[in-house]
Amino acid sequence: MTQYPHSPENPMCQHQPVCPSAEATDREAARIIACFPEQGWSLLCNGVIVFEDTGELLPDGSSIAPHRGPARHALAA
Template identity: 85%
Template sequence: MFRPVDVKHDTTPYRRHPMCQHQKSCPSAEAVDREAARIVATFPEQGWSLLCNGVIVFEDTGELLPDGRTIAPHRGPAVHALAA
């Protein structure tokens, strides 16, 4: 007979319980330079990576923040277009 396990979930807000354990901590999910955090898991076949600050970055440069907010893709102009 299957008996479900009682799992207690950590409800601490992500800002108080950072995933980053690096010396010289990576930028937080709220920081402007949040994309500079280290990659902890990558799924190139699906087009996304998880950063140690909890941000999911997509190959089109869009982002999903730990609190559920989204950041629209923000690619700049192509390098060859700037030379013209």
């Protein structure tokens, strides 16, 4: 396996192209490095933990509330 140098913006990522950092607006596009579907969360290579309900926990400890759209049954009413 080829080892790539770490990106200064995202030191955990060895992917090419480098995944977005935890501070980037597209941080959810980073690759999953650990997945725990039975617990409802995944760890991305940028250190972000994403939850099944679309909430996020950033590496600095701050959280982002779930950001799903309205339920489909609510749209049908």
